[in-house]
Every structure is written in C-alpha cells, then in structure tokens.
Amino acid sequence: MEPNNTILVATGTSLDVAALELALATHQYRVESVTSGDHALQVAAGGGVALVLLDTALAGSAALELTGQLTQADANRRIPVLLMSHRPSQEEQQRAARAGADGYFSLPLATTSVVDHVLFALQGQRIGGFDLEVNYHMxxxxxxxxxxxxxxxxxxxxxxxxxxxxxxxxxxxxxxxxxxxxxxxxxxxxxxxxxxxxxxxxxxxxxxxxxxxxxxxxxxxxxxxxxxxxxxxxxxxxxVTGTQRAEALRVGQEQLLEMMARGVPLDDTLHKLVRLVESQSPGVLCSVMLLAADGQHMHCACCPSLPAAYAALLEGLAIGPGVGSCGTAMHRREAVVVSDIENDPLWAPYAEQVREYGLRACWSMPIMQDEHTVLGSFAMYYRTVRHPDADEQRLIGVASHLASIAIERARREVELERHRSHLEELVEARTAELTRAKQHAELTNEELQAALENLSLTQEELVRRDKLAALGSLVAGVAHELNTPIGNSLVTASTLADQTASLSGQIDAGIRRSELDAYLERAREAGDIIQRNLQRAAKLVASFKEIAVDTTDAQRRRFFLDELLQDMLAPLWASLPQPRPNLVLDVVPGLQLDSYPGSLSQALAHLVDNCIVHAFSTAPGGEPTVTITASAQGSDVLLSVADNGAGIAAEHLRRVFDPFFTTRLGAGQSGLGLYITHNIVTGVLAGHITAASTPGCGSTFTIRLPAAAPL
The missing domain is CATH 3.30.450.20 (PAS domain)
Known part of the structure; x- marks a missing residue:
C-alpha cells in the first residue's frame, strides 16, 4: 500500500508551493498542487494523500460540498481537510465546520504557519477553534x-x-x-x-x-x-527578565557599597562585584587586574570564572601598547574593545596561548583613581566573537567605577592600619606637642568658621548669578521670538504712514480714483499683515505666560491615572489630522494619585504634541506609534511617553528642556513646550523628568512623580 505522505494543495490563486514543499520535506511529506476540484478528487481517490489544503473558492457552493467529498475520497481512510480563505468570516467558518473541515485559516499566511496547521491537523488537533465562539487562532x-x-x-x-x-x-x-x-x-x-x-x-x-x-x-x-x-x-x-536584571544590578550595587562601608576585605568585595557583572550578561567571564606599586606590572586580583592556568599567565605581565586588552587599557588609560582575539594585533603575541582556553573576545576598562592615576583594569571575556552593545558598555563602566571605589578604600585602610601599628610611637613622640596642637586646632577652627561663612556667601552669590543667567536667557529668547512679529508690524505701519502722507499731498492737487483704489488695497494688505503679526505676538505672549508655574490656580484632588489619560487623550487624538499615529496605553489599572490633574494633563499634552510634531515629521521605518505607560514604583509613579519616530540627535538631547530650543525654528515652533513640561513636572508636581533617545529608533520621556504631591 502506498504510504500516506502527500499533502495535496488545491487552490486557484498564488501560493508559495515551492517554499511549502521545502518546509514539509523536513517532516517527510511531499506536496502536490492542483487548480481544480475535479483534479483534487482524482488525486485524493488515487491514495497516498495524508491531508488536503483546500481553497474555499474551489470548495463548491455555499455548502462547501467538495470538503466532505475529499474527506471520503480514499476508500480506506478519512482524509483531513483544511480550508483556506482569502476572505475569512465567522459565518464561513461555521459553514466550514458543518462541511466537515478539520481546520480553517485565513490567507495570506507565512509558510511556517501553514506548516504548523498541517502538522497539528495530522496529529489530530483541530485548528481555528471551531468549538469556541470566536476564532482564537486568528x-x-x-x-x-x-x-x-x-x-x-x-x-x-x-x-x-x-x-x-x-x-x-x-x-x-x-x-x-x-x-x-x-x-x-x-x-x-x-x-x-x-x-x-x-x-x-x-x-x-x-x-x-x-x-x-x-x-x-x-x-x-x-x-x-x-x-x-x-x-x-x-x-x-x-x-520582565530585563527589568529583574536591572533591579538585581541596583541591589547588587547597594550591597557592594555597604560591604565597602563595613570594611569587608577587598578580595571578597571584588569577588562579589565580578559575580554581579557575570549575572548581568550571559556567557561573560570577568577579571580584575591591579597595577603594582611600580606602575608597570599587573597582578590578577580576581578572576573566579577564568581558567586558573590562564590567570597564572597574566600574573606579573608588564603593561604596554600591545599587551592584550588589559595591559593596553592601563597603558592608554582608556577602554580597549577587542571583538576577535585571534585576529587583533593587540593579542598577536598571546594568540596561541589564549586559543587553548577558548577565549575569543575581551573588553577592558581601566580602573582610575583620578584623571592620571591608574589602579588596574576590569575585563569582560567571551567565548564567542562579539562587540559590546550600549547596555554592556554601561555595565563595564559601572563595574570599573565600583572597583575604583573598593580599591581606593582598601588602600586607604592599609595606610590607616600602617599608621595604627605605629600609634604608640606617635603618641610618645607627640605628647609634648598636644598643647600646641590644641592651640593650632582652635585657630584652625576659627579659620574654618570664617571659611564656612565665606562659602555660604559665595554659594548665595552663585545662586543669584544662576538666576540672573537664566533670566537673561529667558529675556533674550522672548525678545528674539517677539522681535519678528513686532518688527514686521512696525515696518508695515511705517510704510502705511508714508503712503498715507503721500496720499494727503495728492488730495490737494487732485487724485484719481485708481490711485485711491490702489492706496485702499495696500492699506487692507497692511492691516492684514499687522493683524497677523500682532496675533502671533499675542500667541507667543500666551505661551510665555505658561512658563511661570503657579499652583495657586491648580486644583488638587485624588484621581485615577488611567481614567485621566483616557479622558485627556481621546479628544486630543480625535483632533489630530489623518493619518494619525497609533496610540498604545499600558497603564496599571487603579493607579491613584493625590496631585494636580490639570497640570499633569498639560505636561502630557506637550509631550504628545512633541511626538506628533517632531518624531513623525519624517516618514518612520515602521508604523508610527506613541506608547504611554504608567506603573507604581514604591511611593512614586513612573510614567513614560515613547515613540518609534526619528529620535533625537545626541547633541540635541541634553538641550531639549532648554527654553526656546527647537530644531524646527521658523516652522512655527517656539521651543517652549518641553521647557513648560519640565517646569510643571519639577514645580507643581514635585517630580523629575528625563529624556532618552536613539536616533532612528524613537525617543522616551520618563516622568517620576510622588503619588501624593507635597503640600
């Protein structure tokens, strides 16, 4: 008897049969394609057909009678039939079930998904959820x-x-x-x-x-x-693995700082640091190298995951411009990234020795005490060729910074212990100087008091200067923005006055009607120009008034954040011109705040407007989407507005909250929206706002607010 290993495809439309045949071949099935119902019945009756993929367009009339005929075409067994529809509907799905189909799905569909449908059906599982009220699979x-x-x-x-x-x-x-x-x-x-x-x-x-x-x-x-x-x-x-990993890093940093504060031995602290970093990046093997007192040779302080024989090779090596990643990083006083050890000149002298340990990539960051003093290096090894991403670069930076704190503190402890060992000698030698030391201390105290008072005065002066600088920037921005409409109005009014004076002189000598009509037309144009510019100036003044954050008129009350966002965004989104981007709300239900909903709505409206105006001003790579998320973070609320648009250039990101800063100068933008948002968040709402962006991948503005605003 011929084995039942043929998948019969009956469709009159285009279907990637070649790809389907290749995919099913790995499961020991062959594919045969026909374009008519009669031909399908003929092939099915010949035997060997394991399953039929039938286009609903070939399945007959409304009853889809070809479905039942195909299931009974083989006299020895029932043939499973899966129906494919280019225009799926609930009613057609129900007819397919009544006709005896074993599955129903819509086209077009990826080849892998079609294969899944076939394999599921051959194992006796029904596809499409005929026994449910909805098509769950769709x-x-x-x-x-x-x-x-x-x-x-x-x-x-x-x-x-x-x-x-x-x-x-x-x-x-x-x-x-x-x-x-x-x-x-x-x-x-x-x-x-x-x-x-x-x-x-x-x-x-x-x-x-x-x-x-x-x-x-x-x-x-x-x-x-x-x-x-x-x-x-x-x-x-x-x-949420990434979120947990970030939380584990935060907790680990706190534990490390606590260990340092308690004076835990340096070896234990570095071991804890290395294990923490290794838990953050799967497959990483970390090491901490210390620079000896001579400033020339390396000592392997901690590398628990590296082979012991390899660690022994590193011991005592002299640093230099071509001594692997760690020796070079300490020599250059800068990070060294080697993505492929076997093909990098920095590792050429050691390539043969490293190869037997399976190490292929090594990134090293110097551990610095200050700008000029090197303490050692922190390295991340991998057994595959790879380059660090942004998160891994930040991770190694954090690790080297924590190692710097731990090493410097340990060295100070050693120095302190050395002094303690000689304490008795020092006490005997300085007993005679106690009186002079006391007098000197009193004098020093007086000097410190004077210095403290001077420092307070200096601090107040710096604050005043900062306020004056900010005021100067604000005034300059206001003047710059108002100068254009006011200047246009002045020029137009002056021109109109000159034309009026000229017309008055012509009246005495007699004036033609055409000249009067021309003057009236110019007067109307001048009036329009003056009106438009004064309206623009009034609009600018209104926006400047929003800069001053004042809580006297803000209404404070308890409210649910998800309800506020729904009420605020629905009319805002409806007012946008088509095509408008998608809006995704991911807000934890029942999140309650005791704050100022009006001010919060104003701040969020500015953020959303910023996404619409700037993020999608050029065609994005994918479907434009604005995502608003909110969740509880302890006693605070974390709220973010993200888009998948053009992103913000690195040189612009640090200035987005500056007043009058805009990348669309002259296009109707005043550069005050994000500045006003910053003032509202940090002022009325007593929160904090940050911006993060990757050019080409969108931007995210994150607001952290207290659940209960301070009184």
Whole structure:
C-alpha cells in the first residue's frame, strides 16, 4: 500500500508551493498542487494523500460540498481537510465546520504557519477553534503580546501565537505537544488559575522555560474562556527578565557599597562585584587586574570564572601598547574593545596561548583613581566573537567605577592600619606637642568658621548669578521670538504712514480714483499683515505666560491615572489630522494619585504634541506609534511617553528642556513646550523628568512623580 505522505494543495490563486514543499520535506511529506476540484478528487481517490489544503473558492457552493467529498475520497481512510480563505468570516467558518473541515485559516499566511496547521491537523488537533465562539487562532495571531490558550484538563496548550514561540524559543508544534510541566512550574500556573476563578484581576509572576534552558520570568494575566465541560484559560505573557536584571544590578550595587562601608576585605568585595557583572550578561567571564606599586606590572586580583592556568599567565605581565586588552587599557588609560582575539594585533603575541582556553573576545576598562592615576583594569571575556552593545558598555563602566571605589578604600585602610601599628610611637613622640596642637586646632577652627561663612556667601552669590543667567536667557529668547512679529508690524505701519502722507499731498492737487483704489488695497494688505503679526505676538505672549508655574490656580484632588489619560487623550487624538499615529496605553489599572490633574494633563499634552510634531515629521521605518505607560514604583509613579519616530540627535538631547530650543525654528515652533513640561513636572508636581533617545529608533520621556504631591 502506498504510504500516506502527500499533502495535496488545491487552490486557484498564488501560493508559495515551492517554499511549502521545502518546509514539509523536513517532516517527510511531499506536496502536490492542483487548480481544480475535479483534479483534487482524482488525486485524493488515487491514495497516498495524508491531508488536503483546500481553497474555499474551489470548495463548491455555499455548502462547501467538495470538503466532505475529499474527506471520503480514499476508500480506506478519512482524509483531513483544511480550508483556506482569502476572505475569512465567522459565518464561513461555521459553514466550514458543518462541511466537515478539520481546520480553517485565513490567507495570506507565512509558510511556517501553514506548516504548523498541517502538522497539528495530522496529529489530530483541530485548528481555528471551531468549538469556541470566536476564532482564537486568528485573535492570537493579531495580538502584540505573547498569548496562549491552555486546557488545564489535558495539561497541554491548545493554541498560541508566534510571539509565544519567540518568547520560549520553541516552534508551535513543540509547544502544543509539550506538557505544561515542561514549560513552567505548573503549581505557579495553578495558583494563577485559582486566582482567576476567584475573580481576582492581578498580574502573576511565573517563570517559563526557554528552549535553551534559561528561565524567562514573565508577568502573566489570565482570563477564563467560557466553555461548558472544559477548563480553558487565555494567558498573556510579558517578559520582565530585563527589568529583574536591572533591579538585581541596583541591589547588587547597594550591597557592594555597604560591604565597602563595613570594611569587608577587598578580595571578597571584588569577588562579589565580578559575580554581579557575570549575572548581568550571559556567557561573560570577568577579571580584575591591579597595577603594582611600580606602575608597570599587573597582578590578577580576581578572576573566579577564568581558567586558573590562564590567570597564572597574566600574573606579573608588564603593561604596554600591545599587551592584550588589559595591559593596553592601563597603558592608554582608556577602554580597549577587542571583538576577535585571534585576529587583533593587540593579542598577536598571546594568540596561541589564549586559543587553548577558548577565549575569543575581551573588553577592558581601566580602573582610575583620578584623571592620571591608574589602579588596574576590569575585563569582560567571551567565548564567542562579539562587540559590546550600549547596555554592556554601561555595565563595564559601572563595574570599573565600583572597583575604583573598593580599591581606593582598601588602600586607604592599609595606610590607616600602617599608621595604627605605629600609634604608640606617635603618641610618645607627640605628647609634648598636644598643647600646641590644641592651640593650632582652635585657630584652625576659627579659620574654618570664617571659611564656612565665606562659602555660604559665595554659594548665595552663585545662586543669584544662576538666576540672573537664566533670566537673561529667558529675556533674550522672548525678545528674539517677539522681535519678528513686532518688527514686521512696525515696518508695515511705517510704510502705511508714508503712503498715507503721500496720499494727503495728492488730495490737494487732485487724485484719481485708481490711485485711491490702489492706496485702499495696500492699506487692507497692511492691516492684514499687522493683524497677523500682532496675533502671533499675542500667541507667543500666551505661551510665555505658561512658563511661570503657579499652583495657586491648580486644583488638587485624588484621581485615577488611567481614567485621566483616557479622558485627556481621546479628544486630543480625535483632533489630530489623518493619518494619525497609533496610540498604545499600558497603564496599571487603579493607579491613584493625590496631585494636580490639570497640570499633569498639560505636561502630557506637550509631550504628545512633541511626538506628533517632531518624531513623525519624517516618514518612520515602521508604523508610527506613541506608547504611554504608567506603573507604581514604591511611593512614586513612573510614567513614560515613547515613540518609534526619528529620535533625537545626541547633541540635541541634553538641550531639549532648554527654553526656546527647537530644531524646527521658523516652522512655527517656539521651543517652549518641553521647557513648560519640565517646569510643571519639577514645580507643581514635585517630580523629575528625563529624556532618552536613539536616533532612528524613537525617543522616551520618563516622568517620576510622588503619588501624593507635597503640600
């Protein structure tokens, strides 16, 4: 009997059959394509067909009768049939189910997804959710988050989307055939399901397992899917591994500083530092090298993950311009990044020795006490060729800074201990000088008191100067902005006055009607010019008034942040011209503030307006999107406005909150929007605002506010 290994594709439209055939070949299936229903029946009746992919356009009339005929075409077995539709609908899906189809999905669809449908159906699983009131598979595919439909009775996922595959590093077939115990701790999942059944709406933290074996910590929300006799749950998974890693780095830094303050030995502190950095970047092997007292030779202070034999090779090496990454970094007093050790001249003398240890990349940062004094180096090794990204560059910078603090403190402790060992001798030698020392101390105290008073006066003077400088900048900006409309008005008024005087002289000598009409036309034009410029000046003055943050008129009350954003953004978004960017709100429900909603709305409106005007002024790479997120951070609220637009150049980023700074000068922008936002956030709302941006990848403005504004 001929084996059933043929996938029959019956469609009259274009379908990438070659790609489908190549993909299914890895699963020992061949593909045969036909373009008519009769031909499909003929091939199916000949035997060997494992499954039919049938276009609804070829499936017959409204009853899709060809579906049932194909399932019965082989006298020895029933053939599964999956229907493909270019115009999917709920009604057509129901007809497909009545016709006996084993699955239903919409076209166009990626080849990998078509293969998944085929393999699922061949394993006896129905695709498209015929037994649900909605097509869950289509809904999941359109979700921006990783989602999964779980059947707690069978202990397996029932459906999922591509983002879930990416999150867990497994294809759909692997996930749908894997037990829940292979994907996560089922006890944690059961706790979440019980919470959902109890009507609780909250986020649960569940650790899923990536195909590589590493844990993927996720914030998970669950919803019960109503289906009598079955326990189906829809879950949404958000990866928070990066957030946890950042929190672990913050906690680790605090612990290191505490260890330094308690005088923990340097070896233990450096070991803790190295392990902290290694936990932040998978696959990294760290080392701390110290520069000897002679300023020429290196000492391996801490490298717990590097081979001991390799660490021994580093001991006592002299620094220089071509001594690997660490020796060169200490010599140059600057960071040295070697992405490929085998092909970098800095490592040429040591390439053979390093090769046997499998080390391929090494980035080294000098540990500096000050601008000229080198203490050592902090290095990050990898067993693969790679270049550091921005996060890793910041990480090695933080590590070298913490190492600098620890080393300098340890050296001071050694110096202090040396002095303590000679304390008795010093006491005996200086007993006679106590009286003079006391008098000197009293004199020094008087001098310090005078210096402190002088310092206070100097500080007050600096504050006054800063205020005057800021006022000067503000006045200059106001003058610059108002000069153009006022100057235009003055020139126009002066010209009109000259023309009026000329007309008065012509009246005595007699004036023609054409000359009077010409004068009246010029007068009307002059009036329009003066009116437009004065309106512009009035608009500028109104915007200048917003600069002064005043809480006397601000209404303080308790409010929910998600409701405020909905009420504020709905009319704002509706007023934007088409095509308007997408708006994504990710705000923790029930987040309550005791603050000034009017001022907060004004600040957010300026931020959103800034996104519209600047981020999307040029065509972005993808679909324009503005994302507003908010969450609780202890007693504070963290709120961000992000876009995927053009981004802000590095030289402009530090000036975005300066008054009158704008990259669109002369295009109707005054450069006050972000300055006003900064004043509101730091003034009325008593918060803090920062800006971050990568050119070409968008910008993010982050606001940290106290949940209860100070009185």
């Amino acid at each position: 809904m999941a595919a359109s979700s921006p988050d990783a989602v999964m439909l779980i059947d707690m009775d069978s202990g397996h996922p029932v459906d999922l989307n591509h983002r879930a595959e990416q999150l867990l590093g497994r294809n759909a077939l692997e996930l749908l055939t894997a037990p829940l115990s292979a994907l996560c701790d089922q006890a944690e999942l059961n706790v979440m399901m019980q919470s959902v059944l109890a009507g609780e709406l909250k986020v649960h933290r569940i650790a899923f397992r990536h195909s590589s074996g590493r844990p993927v910590d996720c914030n998970v929300r669950g919803v019960r899917i109503a289906k009598p006799g079955r326990r189906l749950f829809h879950i949404r998974m958000v990866d």
